Amino acid sequence: xxxxxxxxxxxxxxxxxxxxxxxxxxxxxxxxxxxxxxxxxxxxxxxxxxxxxxxxxxxxxxxxxxxxxxxxxxxxxxxxxxxxxxxxxxxxxxxxxxxxxxxxxxxxxxxxxxxxxxxxxxxxxxxxxxxxxxxxxxxxxxxxxxxxxxxxxxxxxxxxxxxxxxxxxxxxxxxxxxxxxxxxxxxxxxxxxxxxxxxxxxxxxxxxxxxxxxxxxxxxxxxxxxxxxxxxxxxxxxxxxxxxxxxxxxxxxxxxxxxxxxxxxxxxxxxxxxxxxxxxxxxxxxxxxxxxxxxxxxxxxxxxxxxxxxxxxxxxxxxxxxxxxxxxxxxxxxxxxxxxxxxxxxxxxxxxxxxxxxxxxxxxxxxxxxxxxxxxxxxxxxxxxxxxxxxxxxxxxxxxxxxxxxxxxxxxxxxxxxxxxxxxxxxxxxxxxxxxxxxxxxxxxxxxxxxxxx
Amino acid sequence: xxxxxxxxxxxxxxxxxxxxxxxxxxxxxxxxxxxxxxxxxxxxxxxxxxxxxxxxxxxxxxxxxxxxxxxxxxxxxxxxxxxxxxxxxxxxxxxxxxxxxxxxxxxxxxxxxxxxxxxxxxxxxxxxxxxxxxxxxxxxxxxxxxxxxxxxxxxxxxxxxxxxxxxxxxxxxxxxxxxxxxxxxxxxxxxxxxxxxxxxxxxxxxxxxxxxxxxxxxxxxxxxxxxxxxxxxxxxxxxxxxxxxxxxxxxxxxxxxxxxxxxxxxxxxxxxxxxxxxxxxxxxxxxxxxxxxxx
Numbered sequence: 001x002x003x004x005x006x007x008x009x010x011x012x013x014x015x016x017x018x019x020x021x022x023x024x025x026x027x028x029x030x031x032x033x034x035x036x037x038x039x040x041x042x043x044x045x046x047x048x049x050x051x052x053x054x055x056x057x058x059x060x061x062x063x064x065x066x067x068x069x070x071x072x073x074x075x076x077x078x079x080x081x082x083x084x085x086x087x088x089x090x091x092x093x094x095x096x097x098x099x100x101x102x103x104x105x106x107x108x109x110x111x112x113x114x115x116x117x118x119x120x121x122x123x124x125x126x127x128x129x130x131x132x133x134x135x136x137x138x139x140x141x142x143x144x145x146x147x148x149x150x151x152x153x154x155x156x157x158x159x160x161x162x163x164x165x166x167x168x169x170x171x172x173x174x175x176x177x178x179x180x181x182x183x184x185x186x187x188x189x190x191x192x193x194x195x196x197x198x199x200x201x202x203x204x205x206x207x208x209x210x211x212x213x214x215x216x217x218x219x220x221x222x223x224x225x226x227x228x229x230x231x232x233x234x235x236x237x238x239x240x241x242x243x244x245x246x247x248x249x250x251x252x253x254x255x256x257x258x259x260x261x262x263x264x265x266x267x268x269x270x271x272x273x274x275x276x277x278x279x280x281x282x283x284x285x286x287x288x289x290x291x292x293x294x295x296x297x298x299x300x301x302x303x304x305x306x307x308x309x310x311x312x313x314x315x316x317x318x319x320x321x322x323x324x325x326x327x328x329x330x331x332x333x334x335x336x337x338x339x340x341x342x343x344x345x346x347x348x349x350x351x352x353x354x355x356x357x358x359x360x361x362x363x364x365x366x367x368x369x370x371x372x373x374x375x376x377x378x379x380x381x382x383x384x385x386x387x388x389x390x391x392x393x394x395x396x397x398x399x400x401x402x403x404x405x406x407x408x409x410x411x412x413x414x415x416x417x418x419x420x421x422x423x424x425x426x427x428x429x430x431x432x433x434x435x436x437x438x439x440x441x442x443x444x445x446x447x448x449x450x451x452x453x454x
Numbered sequence: 455x456x457x458x459x460x461x462x463x464x465x466x467x468x469x470x471x472x473x474x475x476x477x478x479x480x481x482x483x484x485x486x487x488x489x490x491x492x493x494x495x496x497x498x499x500x501x502x503x504x505x506x507x508x509x510x511x512x513x514x515x516x517x518x519x520x521x522x523x524x525x526x527x528x529x530x531x532x533x534x535x536x537x538x539x540x541x542x543x544x545x546x547x548x549x550x551x552x553x554x555x556x557x558x559x560x561x562x563x564x565x566x567x568x569x570x571x572x573x574x575x576x577x578x579x580x581x582x583x584x585x586x587x588x589x590x591x592x593x594x595x596x597x598x599x600x601x602x603x604x605x606x607x608x609x610x611x612x613x614x615x616x617x618x619x620x621x622x623x624x625x626x627x628x629x630x631x632x633x634x635x636x637x638x639x640x641x642x643x644x645x646x647x648x649x650x651x652x653x654x655x656x657x658x659x660x661x662x663x664x665x666x667x668x669x670x671x672x673x674x675x676x677x678x679x680x681x682x683x684x685x686x687x688x689x690x691x692x693x694x695x696x697x698x699x700x701x702x703x704x705x706x707x708x709x710x711x712x713x714x715x716x717x718x719x720x721x722x723x724x725x726x727x728x729x730x731x732x733x734x735x736x737x738x739x740x741x742x743x744x745x746x747x748x749x
Binding site for chain 2: 308
C-alpha cells in the first residue's frame with residue numbers, strides 16, 4: 001500500500017511538473033543591450049531581391065504601414081535585402097554588437113510527433129540556429145530576430161491555442177506545420193491578421209493570399225504534374241499508380257494520371273494501398289503481374305520503405321525493369337538509410353538539391369559545428385530557412401511591422417533567391433513559382449536529374 | 455480458382471502474424487482480464503533494437519534471436535513496471551494503464567531517438583518466390599506460416615504439458631481457486647507476459663523483416679490487428695485468437711483482391727463492417743469463452 005502511495009505521489013508530481021511546464025520552448029531571446037552597428041552588410045547586397053523591395057513599396061504596403069500599426073513603438077526596420085550568405089558566414093564566437101532594435105518575432109507552431117516531426121524538428125532547429133546567426137551579424141537592420149517554437153502535439157485544439165499564444169507573443173509572422181489537419185486551425189486563429197508560411201506543406205488547400213497563407217514549397221499539383229511530364233519526356237507511355245483516397249496519397253496519383261493521359265500516356269491500373277503502414281503488397285503485385293510488360297513507370301506517393309518493399313515484391317515476380325517515380329514523401333522518410341540496391345534508379349520529386357558548397361550544405365555544416373549534432377533533413381531544413389528569410393525579406397520590403405502589411409509584402413515577393421532555389425509569389429495565390437527538383441538514387445546517393453520548370 | 459488460392463495463401467501469410475499477436479493478447483487477457491493495448495510496444499522496442507543491431511552490422515541470423523529476446527524482456531519489464539501495481543484494480547484502470555504504457559513508450563522514442571523513420575536492411579530472400587503452377591508463393595509467407603505453426607505447437611505443448619501451462623490455465627479459469635491450490639500468482643503472471651512476449655517476438659521478426667523500418671508508433675497497427683483478431687476469435691480464447699488472426703488476414707487480402715476498383719480503397723472499412731456484422735450475430739466472437747476471471 002505504501003509503495004502504491006509513493007508511486008501515486010510520484011505520478012501526481014510528474015503530472016504537476018508537466019502541467020506547469022510551458023508548451024512553448026522559447027528557443028531564442030537575443031540580448032539587446034546596445035545599438036547594432038553591423039547592419040550595413042545585411043542591408044546592402046542581395047541583388048536578387050532589390051526589385052522586390054521597389055515593387056512592394058509601390059504597392060499598398062508602403063511607408064504608411066509602419067505608421068498605421070504603431071504597435072512596436074520603435075521605427076520599423078529600414079527597407080533592404082537580406083544577405084543570406086553573409087548570415088551563413090557568421091561566426092558565433094565572434095559576433096557583431098548585439099542588435100538593440102525592436103525584435104522581429106517569429107512564431108513556430110510545430111508538430112514534433114511522428115506525423116510531422118520529420119520536417120518540423122529539423123526545420124525548427126534550423127530556424128533557431130539561423131536566428132542566432134542573424135543576430136550575430138547585428139540583426140535585421142538593427143533588430144534582433146526572436147523565435148518562439150511551440151509544440152502543437154499533433155492535436156488541432158492544441159494547435160489553435162498554441163497559435164493564439166504565438167499571436168499574443170507578438171509574432172510578426174508564423175511558420176506552421178506541414179499538414180492541413182493542423183494548418184487549418186492555425187489559419188482559423190490568425191484569421192488573415194498574420195502571415196503564415198507552411199514551410200514543408202505541399203497541400204493545395206492551405207495557401208491563400210487573402211488569408212495571408214503561403215506555401216514555401218511547390219504544391220502537389222505541381223509535383224505530380226512535373227512527374228508526369230518528366231515520365232512522358234523520358235518516353236514512358238504506360239504507367240501504374242498506387243493510391244489511397246484523400247489528399248496527398250490520393251491527389252498526387254490523380255493529378256499524375258490526368259497529366260500523363262493528357263500527354264498520350266496510359267495508366268493501365270490504379271492500385272489502392274494503405275499509406276504509411278502497408279509493407280506487404282502481395283495482393284496488388286499478384287494482380288498486376290500478368291498486366292505489366294516491364295516497361296511501365298510505377299508512380300505513387302509512398303514512403304521510401306514502402307516503395308522498396310513494393311519493388312522487392314515486383315522483382316520477386318521477375319518484374320525487374322519497372323521504373324519507380326515517387327513524391328517528396330519518398331525523401332521524407334530516410335531514403336539514404338535504405339540499401340543502395342533497393343533504391344537504385346528510383347526517381348522522386350523534391351524541393352532542392354543540396355549541392356556541395358551550396359546554402360543547404362553550408363547550413364548543415366554550420367549547425368553541426370555549433371551544436372555538435374546533425375540536422376536530420378537538409379531539404380526540409382532548407383524550406384524552413386526559406387520561410388524565415390522570406391518573412392524577413394517582406395519586413396524589409398515593406399519597412400513595416402504590421403503583420404497584415406508584412407503579408408501583403410510577401411505576396412509581392414518575386415525573384416527571392418533562397419535555400420531551395422529562386423521563388424516568386426507575385427501573381428500567385430500563395431504557392432511560389434519555383435521548379436520541382438527531380439532526383440534519382442544512384443549508388444546510394446541522391447543525384448539531381450533536372451529542375452523541372454512547369 | 456488459381457487467383458482464389460493465391461489470395462488464400464497471401465491471407466494465410468498475413469494472418470499468421472496476426473494470429474501470433476492475437477494469441478499474446480489472449481494469454482494476457484486470460485490471466486489478468488487485461489486487454490493489453492501496450493502489446494504493440496513490444497514490436498516498437500524490438501524494431502529499435504533491430505535498427506541498433508543493423509547499425510552494429512549484425513546479420514539477420516543475430517537479429518532474429520535479438521528481436522525475440524527483446525520482446526520477451528520488454529514484456530516482462532512492462533508488467534513489472536506498470537501492470538504489477540494495478541493488478542487488483544478495475545478493468546477500466548487496467549485498460550488506461552495499458553494506454554499509458556503505449557503513449558509513454560512512444561513518447562520516449564520520439565523524445566530520445568527521433569520522430570523520423572529508421573530503416574534497416576530487409577533479408578535478401580524476403581521477396582523470393584516459388585511458383586507452383588499458376589500460384590506464386592513468397593518464401594517469406596511459407597516461412598511465416600511454418601514458424602507460426604511451430605510456435606503455436608510449442609505454445610500448446612507448454613500450456614498442456616508443463617506445470618507452468620497447467621498453472622496458467624488454472625489461473626485463467628479461476629485465479630482465486632488456483633491460488634488456493636498453491637499457484638503462485640507472481641510467477642504465473644510473469645510467465646504469461648514472457649509467453650506473450652515470445653509470441654510477439656516471433657511476430658515482430660516477420661513484421662520487421664517485411665517493414666525494414668521502425669518509428670515511435672510502429673507498434674500501433676500490429677497492436678490493433680492483434681486486439682481485433684483476439685476479439686473476433688472470442689476474447690480470452692487461445693484457439694479463437696488463432697482463428698481470428700487467420701480470419702482477419704484472409705478477409706483483408708480477399709477483400710482487397712475482390713472488391714470492385716471503385717470501392718477498393720475502402721477495404722479496411724469493409725473489414726470493420728464484417729467484424730461489426732460478426733458481433734451482431736455472435737457478440738462473444740467466434741469461440742465462446744466460459745471463464746475469464748481477472749486477477
